[in-house]
Amino acid sequence: MSHLFIKALNIPALIFILCIGIGIQSALFSYQPLHYFKPEIGIFIVLWCALKRKFTEGGIVTLIAAYIVELHSSAPSGTIMSAYMLSYLLLRSCSGYLLLSKPHSMLILTAVFSLTIKVFHIIILSLINPNDLHWFNLFEVSLPNLITEVILATWIFRLLKKLDWVTFKYSKEEQPHDDLKLTENEGL
Amino acid sequence: MFKYIKEYRFYITLFVFILIPILAIDTSTRSPRNYRFYDNAIVFITSPIQYGIKWSLDKLVFGINRYAFLLNSQKVNESLNVENQKLLNTIFNLKEAQIENERLRKLLNFKEKYQLDTVPARIIAKDISSQYRAIRINKGKNSGITENMAVIHSSGVVGKVFRVTEKTADIITILDLLSGVDTIVKRSRVRGIVEGLTNSLCQLKFTRRTDDIKHNDFLITSGLGGLFPKGVSVGKVQSVEKKSYGITQSISVKPSVNFSNIEEVLVVTRHQQVPMHTSDQMKIKFPNITIQEGILE
Numbered sequence: 001m002s003h004l005f006i007k008a009l010n011i012p013a014l015i016f017i018l019c020i021g022i023g024i025q026s027a028l029f030s031y032q033p034l035h036y037f038k039p040e041i042g043i044f045i046v047l048w049c050a051l052k053r054k055f056t057e058g059g060i061v062t063l064i065a066a067y068i069v070e071l072h073s074s075a076p077s078g079t080i081m082s083a084y085m086l087s088y089l090l091l092r093s094c095s096g097y098l099l100l101s102k103p104h105s106m107l108i109l110t111a112v113f114s115l116t117i118k119v120f121h122i123i124i125l126s127l128i129n130p131n132d133l134h135w136f137n138l139f140e141v142s143l144p145n146l147i148t149e150v151i152l153a154t155w156i157f158r159l160l161k162k163l164d165w166v167t168f169k170y171s172k173e174e175q176p177h178d179d180l181k182l183t184e185n186e187g188l
Numbered sequence: 189m190f191k192y193i194k195e196y197r198f199y200i201t202l203f204v205f206i207l208i209p210i211l212a213i214d215t216s217t218r219s220p221r222n223y224r225f226y227d228n229a230i231v232f233i234t235s236p237i238q239y240g241i242k243w244s245l246d247k248l249v250f251g252i253n254r255y256a257f258l259l260n261s262q263k264v265n266e267s268l269n270v271e272n273q274k275l276l277n278t279i280f281n282l283k284e285a286q287i288e289n290e291r292l293r294k295l296l297n298f299k300e301k302y303q304l305d306t307v308p309a310r311i312i313a314k315d316i317s318s319q320y321r322a323i324r325i326n327k328g329k330n331s332g333i334t335e336n337m338a339v340i341h342s343s344g345v346v347g348k349v350f351r352v353t354e355k356t357a358d359i360i361t362i363l364d365l366l367s368g369v370d371t372i373v374k375r376s377r378v379r380g381i382v383e384g385l386t387n388s389l390c391q392l393k394f395t396r397r398t399d400d401i402k403h404n405d406f407l408i409t410s411g412l413g414g415l416f417p418k419g420v421s422v423g424k425v426q427s428v429e430k431k432s433y434g435i436t437q438s439i440s441v442k443p444s445v446n447f448s449n450i451e452e453v454l455v456v457t458r459h460q461q462v463p464m465h466t467s468d469q470m471k472i473k474f475p476n477i478t479i480q481e482g483i484l485e
Contacts, residue, residue: 003199019230023237031245055198059205068208068230078212085209129212 003168010167011061017163018045018065021156036144040114042069043149044156046084047113050091052164055076062088072092075121076128077107087113110153111146118142283348288452294342295382295454302417306340306454309332312356321363321384323347324366325453328355336415344444345409346367357455362390362422362443371407371422376400379410382422382441388448390423392439401428401439417456 021041045065049058066081069138073080095140098109108121120136193200223231245440294429309325329352339346339359347361356405360367363384371392372379378399380392395401405425411418423441430437 016233019233020237023234024241026234027238027241028245030242031249056201059201063208071227071230072234076213078209081212085205089205124213132428150415 006166007168010169011057011102013163013167014045014048014061015064015068017159018042018068019188022068027070034140037148038145039152040069040117040145042066042080042084043110043114043117044153044160046088046117047091047110048157048160050088050113051095051161052169055092058092059085059088074185076125077129078126079121080145082124083117084105086116086120090116090137105154106111106157107150111150160172226319242358262275272412277337291342291452295389295452298340298342299454302420304417304454304456305458306456307333308452309333309357310452310453311450312412321361321387321447323359323361325357325359325455326355328353331455332457333357333455335437337452338416340416340420340456341445341448341453343451344423344451345416346445346447347413349455359453360459363387363445363447369416369422370410370412372410373399373401373425374406374408375402376405380407380439384408385440388442389426391440391442392441393436394441397435397437401425401437402431403428407441 004094018041025038026043029035045050048064049061049065052058053061062084063081066084070077070080099105113175118139125138196426199382202263289429295306295308307327307330309327309473312326323346325339333349333352335349337349339348345362347359347364347367349357350360351358361384363386365384367384369382370379371382376399378395378401380395380399382392387390392401392407395485403425407420407422407425409416409420410417417461421444423443426440426442428437428439
């Protein structure tokens, strides 16, 4: 019973970690020139949900994460949410073909996924307002963010893995030891 | 119905996942959204973290900046001290120049008032003996100064030249025991000789017991003897003492010139001569008194 209760705390804990991450991200990286290296914490949550959660659960967490990120941003409503969700669905559809056997595989995936989200975001922005978009500038700013995200990925995923372990997210057999393994329910 | 929903639940979920962001897109404005209660709950979690981190970073940056400032502060302090010293010197020099300017202006006015030919000179030394009150100026024969020229100041008589070198001259002041200046009381026109007494006082000699001399009477040069121009202030009567015997009265005089802070003087090289000699006058006035050689001219 207590296992079930603790297991139910997984998603709130994930949201709580996201809130703390956003708080740190928005305050710590507000100084110049750190501003350019501001990581997007929501990306890690979405990526984690795409890889380690069931489709519906992961989708809901992604929507909540996107909403919280938008709450702390001046981006037009729904644009981040759309970019996150599209990236989530894309990764979900590709996850069946992914083999993340080595530690640096996750870093490469983070880089590609982060880039994908940014590209989606720019595309969505260009669709909303095609006349007033300096997409190159947005992309230029996004690159330093991507570097920071790749650097931070190792620690954040380790933290998320620990959270899953603590909240009994999987059975003992399913608990990953070292490498990140996709769940049985991966893919669309 | 439920069967279909269960069968197509994946596609329904997918549709909802795509629909929600599309509905959420608000292209009309980028203005800040109004927070709802659940938004407030999220901001309630994040804002203390933001505040805490910001506060810590501000303190850190402030500390680093302060430390960096302190590292350089010694150099800055030294350079500021040097600059401060230079500025203080400049201010001091300017104030001195201003004071000097005022003094010289007074001397110039004095010179113009009495229509004198004078040589301005600066006092460079005072008598090494405490009993005598001579001073030395930085002008001598080269500037046209010779013995027995009158030396005056804007506030009154200083003394006379008694020794001259090429570049300096020694002045015997009216405070000196060997000096003597023929004067008259401005109010009553009574005549007498002012001689040195102490470091700050003179005495008025050779006045009759019956002469009308009072406290605070002004003494001016009589012009007799041709040394000093007539009407130059000599001093002010400080005390009058009439003894019960004798024919004279004892009068102490405070010189007009403050010898303790005098810096510049004028040496009178030419002025309108008064024909009568002081000693002759004195002889006329006091036939029994012998005038010491060299004191009065």
